[in-house]
Amino acid sequence: MQKKQLIECHQRITPFIHRTPVLTSHLLNKIAGVEVFFKCENFQRMGAYKMRGATNAILQLTKEQKGKGVVTHSSGNFAQALSLAAKSLGVKAYIVMPSSAPRVKKEAVKEYGGYIIECAPTLQARQAMAKKIEDEKGATFIHPSNDLDVIAGQGTACMELLQEHPDFDIVVVPVGGGGLIAGTALAAHYFGDDCTVIGAEPFEVDDAYRSLKSGKIESNDTTNTIADGLKTELGDNTFPLIQKYVEGIVRVGEDEIIAAMKLVWERMKIIIEPSSAVAFAAVLREKELFKNKKVGIIISGGNVDLKNLPF
Known part of the structure; x- marks a missing residue:
């Protein structure tokens, strides 16, 4: 870069x-x-800080990609960041969260307009569920860090x-x-x-x-x-x-x-x-x-x- x-x-x-x-x-x-x-x-x-990366990632998408929404898996802060960034830019956000995620972070995701899909608290479960939504909705996967x-x-x-x-x-x-x-x-x-x-x-x-x-x-x-x-x-x-x-x-x-x-x-x-x-x-x-x-x-x-x- x-x-x-x-x-x-x-x-x-x-x-x-x-x-x-x-x-x-x-x-x-x-x-x-x-x-x-x-x-x-x-x-x-x-x-x-995750608001920064989430916003940049969505802004880089094509109009067609924005129309189908974005999906991520996150225990908390990136879930909130992608939800708010998506809401600010008029994009739908699907958020895969482990069942063990802090309640305060789940509530914030909902407030920011994210659609929460819960899964088992393992990385494998998070990845599998995000892939399923990606395939079913056509949403673009945005990784929280990578x-x-x-x-x-x-x-x-x-x-x-x-x-x-x-x-x-x-x-x-x-x-x-x-x-x-x-x-x-x-x-x-x-x-x-x-x-x-x-x-x-x-x-x-x-x-x-x-x-x-x-x-x-x-x-x-x-x-x-x-x-x-x-x-x-x-x-x-x-x-x-x-x-x-x-x-x-x-x-x-x-x-x-x-x-x-x-x-x-x-x-x-x-x-x-x-x-x-x-x-x-x-x-x-x-x-x-x-x-x-x-x-x-x-x-x-x-x-x-x-x-x-x-x-």
């Missing part, structure tokens, strides 16, 4: 997204021992971050399916000044960490993490970009994720979801790695079930 494609993508989606704020906290900087700036995609439309148009859209968050602060040494992002980190890494490569990208991942779902070590896409045997947005695995489009442009991945424990989430809630007075807290938890864990650096963190989203908080 070329620099020009990212610039065109940003121009394309700008009328349909929010330019989210960049916040910092003297107290959190002191606790982390490093200067940290948060790109707050929890303030994005539908509450997460679609190149989605990856480009996700990269625009880091583009905006670097427009405001061109001198970042490191940008840290959570890793699930890899769409955000792949797009971020491309943006840092093209628009940063010697800016490296580091991923953050729970120990419980450390497939990306192991994939970089082994050189092939690895899977997770279990998905026992509070970071529900990071349970997905890398794809054949995201993994090569991560291999080429990402410096490394820091793994964190569940207690560290909860502590980082609570710290941001208490000290910055903003709502972030556990998946977002993983990136800040990585900075708190590996203080020596980030020492004397200017660090950007993509706060990926703020969609939480307030009746089911971990603290």
Whole structure:
């Protein structure tokens, strides 16, 4: 993917997204021992960065494709993003969601006009149901993370971050399916000044960490993490970009994720979801790695079930 494609993508989606704020906290900087700036995609439309990629992907479709609708499978944030992006553009969205998806996210999908089709909480069940709808309805499948148009859209968050602060040494992002980190890494490569990208991942779902070590896409045997947005695995489009442009991945424990989430809630007075807290938890864990650096963190989203908080 070329620099020009990212610039065109940003121009394309700008009328349909929010330019989210960049916040910092003297107290959190002191606790982390490093200067940290948060790109707050929890303030994005539908509450997460995924609005960017979903909008770009739909805008790239033909008139005929738009007429037949789009379909995806998602545990939450991309489900909401595709639903809202489709509604904004007058397109029907079919959303395959696992029965275990957070209630708050299912309700949001319905509010945004998405048609929910529930399935068993396995990747295989999600893929099979999405394929069935694709075949029956003629809808275009848009992958939550492994679609190149989605990856480009996700990269625009880091583009905006670097427009405001061109001198970042490191940008840290959570890793699930890899769409955000792949797009971020491309943006840092093209628009940063010697800016490296580091991923953050729970120990419980450390497939990306192991994939970089082994050189092939690895899977997770279990998905026992509070970071529900990071349970997905890398794809054949995201993994090569991560291999080429990402410096490394820091793994964190569940207690560290909860502590980082609570710290941001208490000290910055903003709502972030556990998946977002993983990136800040990585900075708190590996203080020596980030020492004397200017660090950007993509706060990926703020969609939480307030009746089911971990603290």
